[in-house]
Amino acid sequence: MRGEHGEVPWTIGAVLVALGSALSSVGACLVGPASSDCLPAPLQVSPEPAVAGKPITVSSGPFECDAEYPSGTWYTLFLTVRGEPPAQLTTVEVASDGAFTTQVVLPATTPLGEADLFVTGSRYDECLAQASCAGYSTLFPVRAP
Numbered sequence: 001m002r003g004e005h006g007e008v009p010w011t012i013g014a015v016l017v018a019l020g021s022a023l024s025s026v027g028a029c030l031v032g033p034a035s036s037d038c039l040p041a042p043l044q045v046s047p048e049p050a051v052a053g054k055p056i057t058v059s060s061g062p063f064e065c066d067a068e069y070p071s072g073t074w075y076t077l078f079l080t081v082r083g084e085p086p087a088q089l090t091t092v093e094v095a096s097d098g099a100f101t102t103q104v105v106l107p108a109t110t111p112l113g114e115a116d117l118f119v120t121g122s123r124y125d126e127c128l129a130q131a132s133c134a135g136y137s138t139l140f141p142v143r144a145p
Contacts (some may be wrong), residue, residue, distance in 0.1 A: 017144040038065035040098045040122050040136060049141035050115070053108030060115060062097035067123070069096050077104065081111045081142070086118070094121075106142065115142045 041061035050056045058077060073094045078086040092102040106115075118137035125136075 002110050016052065038063050038067035039124060043119065043136065043138040045138060045140040049143040050106050051145050052106055052110040052112065052142055053145055055103050055105050057101065058092075059101040060099060062095070062099040067098065069094055069098060071096060073121070073125055075100065075119045077102070078118050078120070079107070079110065079115055080118070081115045082113065084111070089117075108145075110142050112142055112144055114139050 003118050012093045041064065044057075044059045046057050046059075073096075074091050075094055076091045077089045079089050080086045087107065090102060094100045116137055116139055117137055122136045122137075
């Protein structure tokens with residue numbers, strides 16, 4: 001529906017803006033094209049840059065929707081740098097709301113540059129059967145001591 005000069009009536013525009021706003025708040029909780037599953041909050045690594053051989057804190061906030069994990073849910077944290085095989089850093093128990101915090105020592109042999117910390121055991125794992133899927137990971141810089 002367009003007005004006599006080709007403009008879209010304001011009521012249709014307002015509905016489209018409201019619909020777009022509602023959908024964007026749901027988008028963070030989607031896995032795949034038709035799922036309503038909620039994903040964990042983004043991973044955080046501190047300090048940044050991390051220092052090889054020193055402790056880092058890895059954390060994630062709670063889900064931003066009504067999802068819950070059953071008690072006894074654990075994540076496994078891995079580190080990869082420049083195509084090297086993944087190194088398991090630790091396992092951590094996750095709260096029912098998806099939040100966790102843990103401290104691990106970054107291996108002293110960690111190459112300098114950009115490192116990738118990734119997690120298994122999360123809801124991201126459930127999308128591995130999809131054709132296109134994001135993993136639960138974050139990149140962070142590593143510097144010399």
